[in-house]
Amino acid sequence: MMVEKEDLGLSLSLRFPEIRNSSLQLNLMPSLVSSSSPSPSPSPFNLFHKTSWNESFPSSDRNSETCRGETRSFLKVIDVNRLPSTADAEDEAGVSSPNSTISSSSGKRSERECNGDDHEIERASSRGISDEEDGDASRKKLRLSKDQSVVLEESFKEHNTLNPKQKLALAKRLGLRPRQVEVWFQNRRARTKLKQTEVDCELLKRCCENLTEENRRLQKEVQELRALKLSPQFYMQMTPPTTLTMCPSCERVAVPSSAPPPPTTTTTTTTVHPRSRQMGPIHPRSVPFNPWATTAFPFDALHRRSS
């Protein structure tokens, strides 16, 4: 069995070598995924990756990253949930984009910043620290309003990543800082992946249960057959065993040529094509067991969504 998890867990493929055409493709990404994103991407969210949005908003030049001056210290008294003033909005969306400097919270951030004060200023502003709270090291969490969340969700449906221009535009629209928008998208991606992982786990669990059940059934059958083999009298009274076989072309189960009522346990190979017996004997083929067959999971719907 090969389990392959593609594209960040949003596409799950399970294949059983002995079961042809039984590959399961799980694709649970939101249907909003643009079908126009063709090329595979190393990004686990490749289904979302770089849609026309990004193309229409080419990434702004990275040279716009400039060191922030101490004039930003006024942010210490700004409520992050308030709508930005005109000047502030300009600042937010401006070319220099001071906040985008901090937008990347990578380990290299400190290298890019002019000094630690700027970082602290940003942190303070991100916490919405008021005058009396200034200096408190604990971070205050803001709660995004419902409207803000709705807009962010809608934006995420369109594209789960943002380029700098998108980030700025969205931040301006929502009255948030670009960093907040960025963090929201990061967390949103993480939540999406987590949920997808849970779905995948549930699916694998069901698959395992089905396989276990089938294994149990087969073991029981083997035991019964062995028991029959050990009791000659009973064995001799049995009707000639037959085997359930399937026509490779029409996938129908063939019936024995003698056509008695099929016994429960069978092992012969002589078969006749179910459609017409003039076709003569065919190569027997074991009926494939499909562990997914008894699963109530709506795979068809998934396939439809992924296509």
Next chain:
DNA sequence: ATGTGGACCATAGTTACTTCA
């Protein structure tokens, strides 16, 4: 052509705060 450093971005994991039962 290749190596290197900087900038940027992504994810994983964690922390701290808020909300709610």
Next chain:
DNA sequence: AGTGAAGTAACTATGGTCCAC
């Protein structure tokens, strides 16, 4: 009112890609 769980904003660490040099 107090409390634990769940949700989530914000953070850190790390690694990958791109690009200029």
